[in-house]
Amino acid sequence: MLTRFAPSPTGDLHLGHAYSAVLAHDAARAAGGTFLIRIDDIDGSRSREDYVAASLADLTWLGLGWDGEPLRQSAQLGNYAAALDTLRARDLVYPCFCTRADIAASLSAPHGPSGAVYPGTCRDLPAPERNRRMVGEPHCWRLDTARALTVAGDLAWKEQGWGPRSANPLAHGDIVLARKDAPASYHLASTLDDAAMGVTHIIRGADLIAATDVHRLLQALLDLPTPLYRHHALVCGADGKRLAKRDAPASLASLRAAGVVGPTLAADLAAGRLPTGYSLRMP
Numbered sequence: 270m271l272t273r274f275a276p277s278p279t280g281d282l283h284l285g286h287a288y289s290a291v292l293a294h295d296a297a298r299a300a301g302g303t304f305l306i307r308i309d310d311i312d313g314s315r316s317r318e319d320y321v322a323a324s325l326a327d328l329t330w331l332g333l334g335w336d337g338e339p340l341r342q343s344a345q346l347g348n349y350a351a352a353l354d355t356l357r358a359r360d361l362v363y364p365c366f367c368t369r370a371d372i373a374a375s376l377s378a379p380h381g382p383s384g385a386v387y388p389g390t391c392r393d394l395p396a397p398e399r400n401r402r403m404v405g406e407p408h409c410w411r412l413d414t415a416r417a418l419t420v421a422g423d424l425a426w427k428e429q430g431w432g433p434r435s436a437n438p439l440a441h442g443d444i445v446l447a448r449k450d451a452p453a454s455y456h457l458a459s460t461l462d463d464a465a466m467g468v469t470h471i472i473r474g475a476d477l478i479a480a481t482d483v484h485r486l487l488q489a490l491l492d493l494p495t496p497l498y499r500h501h502a503l504v505c506g507a508d509g510k511r512l513a514k515r516d517a518p519a520s521l522a523s524l525r526a527a528g529v530v531g532p533t534l535a536a537d538l539a540a541g542r543l544p545t546g547y548s549l550r551m552p
C-alpha cells in the first residue's frame with residue numbers, strides 16, 4: 270500500500286488537513302506500506318516556500334513521519350507537458366481563449382460539479398483562426414470531454430467501503446488541463462503524479478469526490494493505473510461549515526501554540542475524536 274498527503278502551500282494547515290494526513294499515514298503504516306508527501310506547488314502566484322516549511326513542520330509535530338523526500342509538482346513540469354503533447358497528438362485537447370468573464374456571460378453556462386460548465390465556444394474554431402490566435406493570445410488547454418469519452422473505454426473505479434462506481438466526466442464539461450498561468454491544472458498534475466508516485470490508495474476529503482470523475486477519465490486516456498479511493502468526511506467548525514485556510518483558530522500552528530500535543534491530537538483524529546467545537550461531516 271502506498272498513500273500520500275498532498276498539501277498546497279498556499280496557507281497554514283488546519284485540523285482538516287491533519288485529519289486527512291493522519292488517515293493516509295495510518296493506513297500505510299498499518300499495512301507496512303509507504304507514506305509519501307507531495308507539495309502541490311504548481312500555482313506559482315499563490316504557493317509560498319514558508320508554507321512548505323510550515324506544513325512539513327506541522328506534520329512532524331503531529332508525529333507523522335513520511336518516506337523519502339517530498340515530491341514537488343513544480344519539478345514535474347516536463348511530465349505534464351509530455352502528457353499534454355500526447356493528448357494534443359490525439360486531437361483530444363484544444364486551446365481556449367475565453368476569459369472568465371466570457372464564460373460567465375454565456376447564457377448557456379450551466380453549473381456542474383466543478384463550477385460553470387464551459388459552453389464550448391472555442392471547441393470548433395476553424396484551424397486558421399485557432400493558429401492565428403495561438404500566437405499572441407493567452408490561452409488554456411481544454412479536454413474535449415465528449416470526444417475523449419468515445420476513446421476512453423470503461424471508467425469504473427472503487428470507493429473503499431462503497432464498492433464500484435462509474436465516473437461521469439461529461440457533467441464537468443470540457444475541463445482545463447493546462448491553465449493560462451500554470452503549465453497544468455490540478456486535475457492533470459494530480460492524476461499524473463499519483464501514477465508516477467505509485468499511489469495505490471488515494472485518501473482525501475469528500476469535497477474531491479467529483480474530481481475523481483475527471484481523474485478516472487485522464488487515467489483511461491493516458492494508460493495510467495486506477496488506484497482505490499477513499500473520500501473521507503470533512504472537519505467542520507461550530508458553524509457546520511468545512512474549515513478553510515483562513516480559519517486561524519483551527520490552524521495547527523494555533524493549536525500547537527495553545528499547548529496541544531501533536532501525537533495526542535493525531536491519535537484522537539485517527540479515532541474520529543475532534544477537539545470541542547469541531548465535527549466530521551460528509552458534504
Ligand code: GLU
Binds near residue numbers: 459473477
Ligand atoms: N493539493 C490538493 C488539495 O490540497 C490535493 C488534492 C488531492 O488530494 O488530490 O486540495
